[in-house]
Amino acid sequence: MKKLWILFGSLLSIGLLSFHSVFEQTSELLPAAPKEKLSDYGFFEGLPAAQKPAEGVVPYRLNTPLFTDYAEKLRFVKFPDGQSVAYAAEQVLDFPVGTTLIKTFYFPLDARSPEKGRRLIETRLLIHEPKGWKALEYVWNEEQTDAFLEVAGDTKELSWVDRSGQTRTQTYSIPNLNQCKGCHNSNEKLTPIGPSSRQLNGLFAYEEGAENQLIYWQKKGLLISLPALSEVPKAAVWDDTTTGTVAERAREWLAINCAHCHRPEGPARTSGLFLQTEETNPTHIGIKKTPVAAGRGSGGRLYDIVPGHPEQSILVYRLESSDPGEMMPELGRKLVHQEGIALIKEWIRSIPE
Amino acid sequence: MKYKCTLLGILVAQLTFAQADFQKNLQRELILAEDGDTIQIPAGKFSLTQTLSLEGKNRIVLKGAGVDQTVLSFKGQTEGAEGLHVSNGQQIVLEDFTVQDAKGDAIKTMQIDGITFRRVKTEWTGEPKPENGGYGLYPVLCQNVLIEYCEAIGASDAGIYVGQSKHIIVRHSRAFHNVAGIEIENSQMADVYNNEATENTGGILVFDLPDLIQKKGGNVRVFNNKIHHNNFPNFAPAGNIVATVPQGTGVLILATNEVEVFNNTLTANNSIGVGIISYFMTEKPMTDSLYYPYPSQISIHSNQFDRDRVKYQGKGRLGLLFKYKLRFGKKVPDIVFDGILDKNQTNRPALCLRQNQNATFANLDAGNNFKNVSRDSSPFDCTLLSLKEAVLSQK
Numbered sequence: 185m186k187k188l189w190i191l192f193g194s195l196l197s198i199g200l201l202s203f204h205s206v207f208e209q210t211s212e213l214l215p216a217a218p219k220e221k222l223s224d225y226g227f228f229e230g231l232p233a234a235q236k237p238a239e240g241v242v243p244y245r246l247n248t249p250l251f252t253d254y255a256e257k258l259r260f261v262k263f264p265d266g267q268s269v270a271y272a273a274e275q276v277l278d279f280p281v282g283t284t285l286i287k288t289f290y291f292p293l294d295a296r297s298p299e300k301g302r303r304l305i306e307t308r309l310l311i312h313e314p315k316g317w318k319a320l321e322y323v324w325n326e327e328q329t330d331a332f333l334e335v336a337g338d339t340k341e342l343s344w345v346d347r348s349g350q351t352r353t354q355t356y357s358i359p360n361l362n363q364c365k366g367c368h369n370s371n372e373k374l375t376p377i378g379p380s381s382r383q384l385n386g387l388f389a390y391e392e393g394a395e396n397q398l399i400y401w402q403k404k405g406l407l408i409s410l411p412a413l414s415e416v417p418k419a420a421v422w423d424d425t426t427t428g429t430v431a432e433r434a435r436e437w438l439a440i441n442c443a444h445c446h447r448p449e450g451p452a453r454t455s456g457l458f459l460q461t462e463e464t465n466p467t468h469i470g471i472k473k474t475p476v477a478a479g480r481g482s483g484g485r486l487y488d489i490v491p492g493h494p495e496q497s498i499l500v501y502r503l504e505s506s507d508p509g510e511m512m513p514e515l516g517r518k519l520v521h522q523e524g525i526a527l528i529k530e531w532i533r534s535i536p537e
Numbered sequence: 538m539k540y541k542c543t544l545l546g547i548l549v550a551q552l553t554f555a556q557a558d559f560q561k562n563l564q565r566e567l568i569l570a571e572d573g574d575t576i577q578i579p580a581g582k583f584s585l586t587q588t589l590s591l592e593g594k595n596r597i598v599l600k601g602a603g604v605d606q607t608v609l610s611f612k613g614q615t616e617g618a619e620g621l622h623v624s625n626g627q628q629i630v631l632e633d634f635t636v637q638d639a640k641g642d643a644i645k646t647m648q649i650d651g652i653t654f655r656r657v658k659t660e661w662t663g664e665p666k667p668e669n670g671g672y673g674l675y676p677v678l679c680q681n682v683l684i685e686y687c688e689a690i691g692a693s694d695a696g697i698y699v700g701q702s703k704h705i706i707v708r709h710s711r712a713f714h715n716v717a718g719i720e721i722e723n724s725q726m727a728d729v730y731n732n733e734a735t736e737n738t739g740g741i742l743v744f745d746l747p748d749l750i751q752k753k754g755g756n757v758r759v760f761n762n763k764i765h766h767n768n769f770p771n772f773a774p775a776g777n778i779v780a781t782v783p784q785g786t787g788v789l790i791l792a793t794n795e796v797e798v799f800n801n802t803l804t805a806n807n808s809i810g811v812g813i814i815s816y817f818m819t820e821k822p823m824t825d826s827l828y829y830p831y832p833s834q835i836s837i838h839s840n841q842f843d844r845d846r847v848k849y850q851g852k853g854r855l856g857l858l859f860k861y862k863l864r865f866g867k868k869v870p871d872i873v874f875d876g877i878l879d880k881n882q883t884n885r886p887a888l889c890l891r892q893n894q895n896a897t898f899a900n901l902d903a904g905n906n907f908k909n910v911s912r913d914s915s916p917f918d919c920t921l922l923s924l925k926e927a928v929l930s931q932k
Contacts, residue, residue, distance in 0.1 A: 336565040337587075357616055361568050362590040365625075372593075372625040372648055448750070451624070451647065454677050454701060456748035467748055467824045474821050475776050476746065479641060479671020479694050482776030498776060509640030509670055514618040 222307050222322040222331040227262060227286055233304055233328045235288055240265070242406065243390075244397055246383040247419040247427070248436045251521040252289065253356060254346065255305065260286040261379070263406055271398075271409045273417060274462060276380045285310040285376055291356075294345040305340060306358050307331050310368070310376050317374040319364035336360045355518060366515050370449045377444045381410075382417040419461075422527060434531030435461050437524050441513060457488060470499055471535065478502075481510040492537040494529035503528065560585050567591045567599075575600060578634055582608040588617025595627045601634025604658045604688065612638040619645045619675075620659075627651050628931075638662055642672040643692075651931065652676050653683045661691030665714045667774045669693040673715065677701055678751070681929040685709050693772055694779050695720035696737070699727065701751035706927050707732060716773040717742045717782065718764075723749050727757045728927035733764075738771045739779070739786035740764035740806060745793045746778060747816070747825035755795040756924050764788060765804035768850055781819055783808045783851025792816045794833045797924045802841045803871070808850045808859075810842050810871035810896065813888055818875050818903060820854070831879040836889045836921040842871040842896040862907050863899075870899035870912065877904040889919040 219225055223232045227241050237243055241262045249257060263269075264282025272278065279285075288307040294300045304324040311318045322331035323338055337360030343353045359366075368374050384397045398416065401407035410416070420428025422437040443460040445452035455476050458468040467473045470488030475481070475498055483501035490496040502512040503525050511517070560583070566576050572595040580602035589609070591597060601607025611620045620639030623629055628651040635658040636643040643659035646652045659673035673689035676682045677700040687710040689696025696715035699705050705727035711734075712718030718734030720742040721727045734740035741764060745754045764787045773780040782789060785808025790796050792815055803810045816823060816830035823830060849859040849869045859865065874888055890898065898914035901907055 335568050336561045355615070357587075360564055360590070362564075362592040362622075365592055366590075453750050454647070456750070465824075472822050472824075473748060474746075474778065476749065476778075477642075477671060477675075477677075477694070477698075477700070478774075478777060480667055480669070480774045481641075481671075482774045484775040486776045507640065508614055508616050508618060511618075514641075515616075518616075 218320050218333055220333050225284075225309075227260065227284075232330050233324075235304075241286070242401070242404070243388065244379065244384060245386070245388055246378045246440070247386045248383070248422040248433075248440050249378070250440050251517060251524055253354060253517050253519045254352075255289040255291060255356070256302070258288040258290070259378070261406075262286065266405075268406050268408050271381055271407060271411065271416075273381060276376050276378070277384075277407075279312055279376070279379075281312050281314055283312045285379065291342055291344045295347045296345065296349060303342070303344070304328060304331070305342075305356060308364070310374075317368070317376065319361055319368060319374060321359065321361065321364065323358055334358065337363065357516075357518065359515065363515055366451065367444045367513070369444070369451050378440070380419075382419040383440075385413070385416050385418040386421070423523060430527070430531050430534055434527050435459075437527055441521075441524070445513070470497075479509070481505070481512070483510065489532055489535070491535035492533060494532040497532055500525065500529060500532065556584050557586075559583050560587065560589075564589055570594055570597055572596050574598075578602070578607045578609070580606045582610055584610050584613055585620075586611075586613055586615045588614075588619050588622050590617075590622040590624070591626070591629070592623075593625045594629070596629075597626070598630040598632070599634075600630075600632050603633045604635050604656050607634040608637055609634060610637045611640060614638075614640040618642065620670075621645075622647075623652070624648055629653070630655065632656050634658075635660065639670045641670045642675045643670060643689075645672070645675040645677065646679055647677050649676070649679045651681045651929075652679050654685070654687050655683070656686045658688040659690070659692070659696070660688070661693075663691075665691050665693070665769065665772050667693050667772050669772075671695075671777070672698045673712075674698065675700070680704055681931075682706070683929055687711075688713070689718075690714050692716065693774065694777055695742070698722065699724050701749060702727075703751075704927055704929050706730075706929060711735075712737060712740075714769060716769075716771055716779045718767065720744060720779070721754065721757050722746060723751045723754045724757070725751075725753070725755050726925070726927045727754075729757070729759045730761045732762045734762065734767060735765050736769050737767045738769050738773075738784045739782040739789055740767040740803075741787070742779070742782065742789045742791070743793050743796050744778065744789075744791040745816075745829070746791075747823055747828035747830075752827055753829070754793045756927075757793065757796045758924050758927070759788060759796070759798045760800045762801045763804075764801055764806060767806045768808075771852070778819065778821075781853065781855070783849070783853070783855050785809065785850035787811055789814070790832055790835055791819075792828075792830050792832055793835075794829070795924055796832070796834075797836045797838075797921070799836070799839045802843075804841075804843045805845050807845050807847050808869065809873050810844065811837050811840070812873045813837075814873075814875040815877040815903075817877055818855075829879075831877065831882070831887065833879065833882065833887050834885050834921055835887065836891075836924075837872060837893060838889070838891040838920070839893065840896070841894045844869065844871060858907070863901065863910060865899070868897070871896040872898045872914070874898075874900050874917070875903040876900040876911075886917070886919050886921065888917050889921050890914050890917045891920055 309320040324331040338358040438459045446459040505511040575598040618641035620636040623646040630653045632655040661669035671694035673696040682705040692715040695717035696712035697719040700722045718737035787803040787806030788811040
């Protein structure tokens with residue numbers, strides 16, 4: 185008993201000590217002092233939770249987004265005044281210094297009827313500073329009045345009703361700042377992942393009406409050197425069969441969910457598995473490729489992808505696992521994306537043996 | 538009594554709360570650390586549920602109160618593929634703590650120039666099993682790697698694993714109950730000395746694998762190590778390259794160039810004392826045109842061999858090969874070479890053997906369907922130039 189007390193006492197004092205030093209350090213260590221509250225940036229008009237973009241803040245969507253435990257996402261970009269970005273065919277657009285990308289994660293209370301409302305969980309900012317991109321994380325309070333800066337991450341217990349009417353409860357994980365860079369990483373530099381021309385090449389329902397996002401950006405003077413739309417690559421929508429073949433949609437799903445790490449510039453380059461859409465080497469895509477450091481993530485299977493046999497493919501095993509020592513992606517999900525995996529399986533089944 | 542129980546209940550609740558705080562506060566310290574800081578972790582056993590990470594920092598010392606004094610236990614881990622993850626920095630020192638029961642790898646460090654592990658222990662508790670994490674100490678794509686006075690126990694792949702790195706010293710360390718004790722993979726300029734590798738499936742491995750970013754390993758010296766009783770049944774999950782390592786392996790060199798193995802004592806590794814094999818022996822497909830699948834310029838000299846008078850211990854296809862095809866019985870050779878030679882490469886010897894004490898030999902002639910297995914080592918009696926010492930640079 186006595187020992188417990190001592191242990192507890194020492195833990196408490198450690199906690200207090202480090203807490204104290206953190207308070208002292210926060211302000212001076214994060215460059216260009218991040219604001220404490222999301223509302224301080226003025227990205228939104230009216231109630232922050234309504235997420236109505238203020239003047240100069242443009243909403244956007246991606247054709248095939250990353251799966252994050254079934255969270256819905258609202259995306260916005262704010263350009264520095266009067267500036268624009270040049271078109272690029274394949275890579276993420278090279279946004280000018282001063283750009284902020286804003287992404288809010290939320291769950292509908294009942295996915296069958298959005299009018300019942302939603303719970304905002306977190307808003308992530310990527311701010312392009314002169315020294316490079318910086319990630320910041322804001323966590324919404326229970327009252328949904330504002331979101332507050334959090335560097336060390338958090339977890340939230342969630343309960344919501346999915347599209348089939350089933351109540352889901354889950355522990356949702358909010359990343360710490362290091363984890364942001366776990367994915368947003370190109371040659372060890374923090375970088376955006378989503379907004380490439382090919383991912384933006386699709387319609388968005390603006391207040392003024394639906395329009396192709398690239399055209400809209402061009403009209404607003406945000407995008408220059410845009411070629412004719414017919415020449416712009418277009419990412420397939422993973423769950424829309426009219427937008428691409430099974431292979432195209434599967435590769436797109438793998439690209440957005442895996443290729444931020446699994447590409448030659450990404451943190452998983454050590455594995456030799458590269459899943460960006462432009463990769464054509466079958467071994468690098470995983471076909472008959474032996475794992476390098478999978479450990480028990482291999483699930484006892486021999487190759488990343490065995491053509492014709494999703495049930496023998498390590499890639500599928502790791503996507504279906506929720507064990508942190510085996511699962512892929514390593515971060516950002518606790519649930520299995522059943523619909524996405526069904527697509528990947530269909531694709532692997534279709535690869536000739 | 539009832540009162541006491543309630544009090545204990547409150548205590549446990551508070552303790553759990555304090556531990557969640559501990560994790561968040563330590564992570565916050567790691568995020569906010571300034572270059573040059575030392576971060577102290579106090580004595581005690583702490584339960585963590587997420588990967589701890591240190592990213593983009595220079596000259597940081599992360600220091601506990603000692604091995605088994607400061608224990609970071611990841612038994613209840615629900616998030617993250619490693620216990621501790623350190624990336625993208627320079628001159629990082631990890632010392633005096635234990636990382637236990639990580640769900641994936643215990644400590645992974647990536648893209649660090651100057652990484653020191655000193656008096657660090659990684660372990661998976663309980664009987665070694667396939668559910669254990671893959672690697673214990675795991676620097677990858679690093680330069681100037683120093684691992685000393687460390688201990689690695691229970692990894693289902695390699696206890697101490699240095700991959701795709703340059704300028705490496707692994708010394709005074711102990712690897713126990715792993716599939717591979719110490720493994721140097723696709724790495725250059727490595728010295729592995731004064732270590733003990735015991736009761737692993739394989740003691741020390743030097744591997745070159747295809748399809749990786751850092752293509753070629755080489756200039757690897759393995760010397761003055763005690764490599765003994767590495768007869769533990771292989772418990773690696775299938776698919777991993779180490780799952781093919783036979784139990785009873787002392788040292789295994791796979792497709793690497795310039796490896797010098799000397800002054801080691803190899804005792805009671807009852808399948809293979811030192812094996813030298815090409816990638817063809819793995820029977821895995823090979824599509825990487827830049828990959829060189831043959832071992833070359835391998836020098837095995839001045840080692841002391843002793844083995845128990847028992848049959849080959851390994852299982853799987855290699856086990857069948859030994860049992861039915863090679864039929865060495867209890868006269869299992871200490872040094873085994875698959876005999877597959879690169880016919881376009883005749884300038885430099887593939888393998889030199891000299892002054893090994895109490896060593897028997899076999900050339901398996903594997904490229905010729907094991908037709909002319911030879912126990913005569915005299916064709917390999919030669920000397921290669923000593924390899925260069927691994928030197929770490931301090932910035």
